[in-house]
Structures are given as structure tokens and as C-alpha cells.
Amino acid sequence: MAVSKSELQRRIQAFSDACSRKGLRVTHQRMEVFWALAVSDAHPDAESVYQRVRSRVTGISRDTVYRTLATLESKGLIRKAAALGGSARYDANMANHHHFVCTACGLIKDFSSKVLDDLPIPKTVESFGRIDASQVQVRGVCVSCAKRKPKKRRRSPK
Ligand SMILES: [Zn+2]
Ligand SMILES: [Zn+2]
Known part of the structure; x- marks a missing residue:
């Protein structure tokens, strides 16, 4: 389900703030990956994030999206949601x-x-x-x- 506009704005603002705190550049690609994750509360896996990003950014590779997710996670900008087996699920809600x-x-x-x-x-x-x-x-x-x-x-x- 899509999150409300104000919640999405809050997440994006928090993301930009955290990026600048951690000295990570908010590139277009990173923002698109974060947006694809933050826009819903579905806690999608990497593949679903890739599918969503691909529909907005033509030519972006699966590898790029997966690597961007891994980078954002290692920097503490997104989290892995503990799922019950299966593929890793990501969470953009850092509150x-x-x-x-x-x-x-x-x-x-x-x-x-x-x-x-x-x-x-x-x-x-x-x-x-x-x-x-x-x-x-x-x-x-x-x-x-x-x-x-x-x-x-x-x-x-x-
Ligand atoms: Zn169910
Ligand atoms: Zn969550």
C-alpha cells in the first residue's frame, strides 16, 4: 500500500539529511532507489525495488539497484526487515x-x-x-x- 504524501516527504527528507550527515552524495540513482522503497509500506525485496525503479529509470541494471540497496543498508540509511525466510526485505521507514x-x-x-x-x-x-x-x-x-x-x-x- 502506498504511504501518504506527508509520510513519503518525511522519509525522503530524513534520507537526504542522513546522507549529508554521513557524507554520502544523494545521486539521482540513489534517490530513485530510495523512493521506490519508501513510496510503499510493503517492505519489498530487492527484485521488487528493481522492477519499480526500472519503470522510471530506463536502462538501469538490476546489479546497480541491488548494489545501491546494499550500500544504503550498510550506511544505515535503510534497514533490512527481518522476514521469515525467503529473500531479504527492505525497509525505508527509519522511525x-x-x-x-x-x-x-x-x-x-x-x-x-x-x-x-x-x-x-x-x-x-x-x-x-x-x-x-x-x-x-x-x-x-x-x-x-x-x-x-x-x-x-x-x-x-x-
Ligand atoms: Zn497474509
Ligand atoms: Zn517497517
């Missing part, structure tokens, strides 16, 4: 937020919660290392998957 993950279709939805932001982290975790952030992943079955009729169970051939 504090949490995820609902559908275990059937892989949908990842953002939500915010002040209570979860302030979750007390057990002392044991501190002994593992420095804590920079925490993010809660709520797993379940999304509304549209729940509506879908359950597939008839086929007897597994053995």
Missing part, C-alpha cells in the same frame, strides 16, 4: 516502529507503540553486547489470508 508479519504470505506491516518502544530489556541481553535498538515482531495470519478458504488437505503421497 521507531514494529512489525506485524503474516506467516502465510509474508506481508510485513508497520505499527508504532510507545509501550513497545520502551520495553525493558533483560539484563542478560546487556551481557551479549551494546544495545542500539529493539524492534518487536508480531507474527500471525493477515486479514486477507485469514479470509481465504483453507486449502483442502491433500493426502501426502508417501
